[in-house]
Amino acid sequence: MALALAVGGTVATQQYGAGPDFGPNLERFTYPWPVQTMTLDVVGQPATMSFMDIAAPRPNGRTVVLLHGKNFCGATWESSTRALTQAGYRVIVPDQIGFCKSSKPRAAQYSFEMLANNTRRLLASRGVTRATMVGHSMGGMLAMRYAIMFPDAVDRLVLVNPLGLVDRSEEGLPYLDVDTLWAGEKKTTYASIKAYQQENYYHGTWKPSYDRWVWMASGMYAGQGRDTVALAHAKTSEMIKTQPVAHELYRLKPPTTVIVGTLDKTAFGRQQVPASLRQFLRAIPLVAPEAVRKMPKGTLVRLDGLGHSPQVEDPARFEQTLLTTIR
Structure with a gap:
């Protein structure tokens, strides 16, 4: 059975249950604004870091950088970006190396230091010396590492349901090597992504608007680049496990x-x-209060009734909170 699926401004015809093939670098998934690239070397090979740089119609002179989570991409920040630019902020939205529209070098050894340094180089190339950093999930870990490495380049830090607030090894999370993680990532499908997000991100609920982002994520696995995408995700999973920020808050x-x-x-x-x-692996809402107390200038804002991705689940409420926070 054929199904026409409109995603990100494109229409993909797919066999029922197979999912659209958007390419390993989302070549056939349309982002809401023009995508630019910066070239850098990774283990001696050129790689491209994709990003969007969106100007405000009435600039207030400030820049906000939006950092995506592991299971999301820069495009996921679309609604937040519109709200920020309308409020006067210039918004830069990168796809990190290893994710989404950016290169996924097979030889890359991923670290948050590497991703932070890449982000710093990107901002410098755009003439940005100081910005508000907003990071979601894994992007929250990256935002924290960026702020630790480049404290004078950050005017405010906003972490949205961030990972890395505790050292999961201390809670009993065992180490899995990259090959084991890679084998698991190769099994990724639209159904597996949706099931995980429905249970963990959206507290058992589902809205049709979430499907766009699941198709986007699964579409990188649908074609011949599947192994490349799976390896990048395996390596970045190991990165999250082995490089917590918890001891440096x-x-x-x-x-x-x-x-x-x-x-x-x-x-x-x-x-x-x-x-x-x-039961000993505590969810983010349970670890956040203790973590915030360790931050010299930390503040905790709770969004009752929302899950892991409030910017997707209730954009208007999240955006009001974000704009109030960064003012």
Whole structure:
């Protein structure tokens, strides 16, 4: 059975259940604004870092950088970007190396330091010396690392349901090597992504508007580039596991606001631990208060009734909170 699917401004004809093939770098998925690229070397090979740079119609002189999570892309920030630019902010939205429209070098050894340094180079190339950094999920870990490495380049830090607030190894999360993680990533489908997000991100609920982002994520796995995408995600999963920021929260100098959807069930790696230990992997809303107390200028904002991705689940409410926070 054929199905016509409109996603990101494109229409993909697919066999029922197969999912659209958007390419390993989302070559056939349309972003809401023009995508530009910056070329850099990764292990001696050229790689491209994709990004959007959106000007405000009435600029207020400030720049906001939006950092995506592991299971999302720059395009996921579309509604937030519109709200920010209408409020006068210039918005820069990168896709990190290893994700979405950016290159996925097979030889890359991923670290948050590398991603932060790439982001710093990108901003410098755009003439931006200081910005408000907003990071969601894994992007929250990156935003924290960026602020630790470049404290004078950050005027405010906003973390949306961030990972990395606790060291999951201390809670019993075992190490899995890249090959084991890679084998698991190769099994990724639209159905597996949706099931995970419905349970952990959206507290058992689902809206048709979420499908766009699941098709986007699964569309990178649908074609011949599947192994390349799976390897990049395996390596970045290892990065998240082995590079928590939890022990360095005291190093966050900028004013930091942690926005948490209280119904978020995300506890990175929960599926990798024995069932008897899963109860000890606390979800983000449970670890956030203690983490914020360790931040020199930390503030916790709770969004009751929302989950891991409040910017997707209730854009208007999230955007009002964000704009109030960064003013």
